[in-house]
Amino acid sequence: MTDRFDADVAVVGAGPAGARTAELLAGQGHNVIIFERNAQVGEPVHCTGIVSRECLERYDLPRSLVHHEVSSFVLRSPKGRGAQVRRKSVQAYVVDRVALDRHLVERACAAGARLLTSATVDDLEWDGAGVRMLATVSGRHEVRYLRAAVLATGYGAPLARRLGLSQTGDVISGAQVVVEAPNVSQVEVFTGGAHGRGGFGWLVPHRPGYALAGVLTRSGTVPRMQQFVERLQAEGRVGAVDQVYRCRPIPLGVAKKTVIDGIIGVGDVVNQVKPTTGGGIYYGLLGADAAAETLAEALANGGLTAQELAPYEQRWRHLMASEIALGYQLRRVIEQLPDAVIEQMHRLLRMPGLRRILLSAAMPFDWHAGALLRFVDRLQHHRHATS
């Protein structure tokens, strides 16, 4: 680092994507500062905290973060019929999302990164040699000069839009509450038009005696979530609301541009999210690995223009762009299905033969493209064999 720089890299946002990028860069000896606009890392919380087993293992996340193991779930049809989808081993975990964010930031700090909370980054500008940052830290305006910056602000940050790094026009949004629910012991997914076009609801075991009840949909997210919770309360499934989470948008589709001169976008801000379920923790962490690898190379070579950061585009696209594109297409198809068709598909799922085919397609939690193609292939074989 030369004297005129305050740090090598500023990471904007202490969510999973920012914390992981900071951990990797700091671990390689780079001087990294994380700027987090909130006073506390992880709060306010908005997320259910479901991560795949692959994610937990790959990132060595401690078991102490886990509220609940998921090896089966109940899929409910629009009319409320339940089909149990069971796998032999644990597929996913419900983790404490606040504790997850704190754990990842602690890892970054243990690797040498510095964390500033109540620190909002207001502007970033590349001047041909470095990134000039305007920030408000504990109410005071500051100017800092960095070799590079990582934008990990989550979706919807005005700064990202101004920089041209968050261009998606298509979003869904999710809202949820923590409810008293001593009898909810497994994940349930609720389908059908009551949740809006392509929307779904969920009930997920949380800390002992409580569950998360939420809705992911196109529009009217909070009223739909409230109606969903009232329905569950009327059915005696859940009790009083204990905590209301933030309603948050989730971007859909593959981002066009994720680097500009001196700056890389990672995580939700550049759509590294599954468009089907809205899950973005794992893709954000994978994006962070690609970002850190590219930035480390660029810092070593001394060139940080968009052209020199372009390998990041190739790396993250190779990992997940086709999954995001397919998931987006799948979502658009699902959004057109009337309840009667979903009800019929649900009936098929309860037929032992088709159920076996679906489960044998071995749909991994995070990677749907290959499994969907295998599923269609097996369905065709099944049709030929039975015709």
Ligand SMILES: Cc1cc2nc3c(=O)[nH]c(=O)nc-3n(C[C@H](O)[C@H](O)[C@H](O)COP(=O)(O)OP(=O)(O)OC[C@H]3O[C@@H](n4cnc5c(N)ncnc54)[C@H](O)[C@@H]3O)c2cc1C
């Ligand atoms: C209702 C709901 C449920 C979800 N459930 C799941 C789930 O079960 N599993 C899953 O994998 N995903 C889930 N997601 C998606 C998941 O929450 C996101 O994909 C994930 O949080 C993205 O991580 P990130 O690091 O990119 O951004 P974030 O986690 O949003 O972190 C961004 C951080 O940047 C900070 N920031 C923003 N602007 C600035 C600024 N200018 N200066 C400084 N700091 C700034 C923010 O305060 C925030 O802390 C859910 C989403 C919703 C809405």
